Amino acid sequence: MKKNVVLFSKIPDDQQKRLADAFNLSVFDGSPDSNKDAFITALAGADGMIGSNMATRVDDAFLALAPKLQAASTISVGYDNYDLSALKKRRIRLMNTPTVLTEGTADLIFTLLMATARRTVELSNLIHDGKWTSGITPQYYGTDVYGKTLGILGMGRIAKAIVKRAHCGFDMNVLYYNRSAHLDVEQTYQAKRCELDELLKHADFVVVILPLTSETDRLITKEKLALMKPSAILINGARGRIIDQQALTQALQAKTIKAAGLDVFEVEPLPMTSPLLHLDNIVLSPHVGSATLETRYVMAKCAVDNLIAALQDNPPTENWVNPEVG
Known part of the structure; x- marks a missing residue:
């Protein structure tokens, strides 16, 4: 039957x-x-x-x-x-x-990283709004990706695919925070395992790709965000609740970090009342890591x-x- x-x-x-x-x-x-x-x-x-x-x-x-x-x-x-x-x-x-979905999600996370670094959405809007009337001035310059330091939270399949792209494609140095060591990424991509605070202090790009658990819920707090460089960029492709979204909004508004790229949010769909929608130093995507x-x-x-x-x-x-x- x-x-x-x-x-x-x-x-x-x-x-x-x-x-x-x-x-x-x-x-x-x-x-x-x-x-x-x-x-x-x-x-x-x-x-x-x-x-x-x-x-x-x-x-x-x-x-x-x-x-x-x-x-x-x-x-x-x-x-x-x-x-x-x-x-x-x-x-x-x-x-x-x-x-x-490993490779597709890794592609999307790296897309957010690059689009945020080079301010792609902001500059596209500049053209659409009819404000590109002369040569681009330093106020619109982006940030190099090549040769920078990537800090990645988590080391599962997707994280390893991101590390491969970063090391092989962009000659990036890789730091990672994970509860256990992964000798394969350390040997193949010269990744260095470190504590969370050390990673946040030294990374130019911080990528969150951890599962949501009781231990990772609100892992990135106001205090953790304050450890990041003013020039650093934060990317979240995991779960929205891993980052304190209010604290992140405040950090972006105050420009204590440079920018963020988010594919996930505390509440989805993102409410139209969210202050994130009024920031120009953020790239948003609607939870589409696997959407190919x-x-x-x-x-x-x-x-x-x-x-x-x-x-x-x-x-x-x-x-x-x-x-x-x-």
């Missing part, structure tokens, strides 16, 4: 067909976050659920309304909206897509593979977030 699965995100037609062939598939139209009650109703008889990461918290209360759920497959690398302890109680398998045609297709395929594997009796062999549930 086929198991029941709810799909709550748009995926390529051929991947949706794979789900329909393997399961009794229900497609939930609409946002799970803005239609939470209807979404939970749709899950009442579901054995599996699959879709992009959402804000709705999958916790004990949520799972109590999905009594048959056996597996969840998120089309993302992040899974901070899933309460792992709640999943463990119910022995629900959680799957993610950690490997397929190629990467999103492969992510969807991976997530479908994951759910098919998770709803079999035998344990999955890869991309299993919580193997302790069995």
Whole structure:
């Protein structure tokens, strides 16, 4: 007998067909976050659920309304909206897509770094606003990337892809902060592991690519930002809550750091009332680290593979977030 699965995100037609062939598939139209009650109703008889990461918290209360759920497959690398302890109680398998978005996300983070350094958005707006009437004066000069020092927080797959770009493409010196050493990046790219404060004091570019945990929540505070050089640029491609956004806004307004590039925010979508929108020393992107045609297709395929594997009796062999549930 086929198991029941709810799909709550748009995926390529051929991947949706794979789900329909393997399961009794229900497609939930609409946002799970803005239609939470209807979404939970749709899950009442579901054995599996699959879709992009959402804000709705999958916790004990949520799972109590999905009594048959056996597996969840998120089309993302992040899974901070899933309460792992709640999943463990119910022995629900959680799957993610950690490997397929590495290069695309690294590209986006490096795009933010370069666009911020060279003030690309600001200068583009200058032209659009009809203010380019003569040669560019020093007030609009950017900052070199080549040969500078990159400080990177975290050393997972995406971080290593960024380090490769920095070292091989731009001859950058690399400092990194991570709870464990990575000899591969130290030997291949001459990266140096150091404490957070030391990294912040010496880096020309600080890139945040850590997972959000209780230890990393608000890791970058007002006090940590004050350690950075006035000429330094901060890039966040991880999770918005790792940085105290109010403190960052104040640092950018006071120009105690030079600029920032953000793909993630404390609240998403970014409210139109955010003071970040009134700054010219920031580049903003709407959480699009994996948003290329190629990467999103492969992510969807991976997530479908994951759910098919998770709803079999035998344990999955890869991309299993919580193997302790069995």
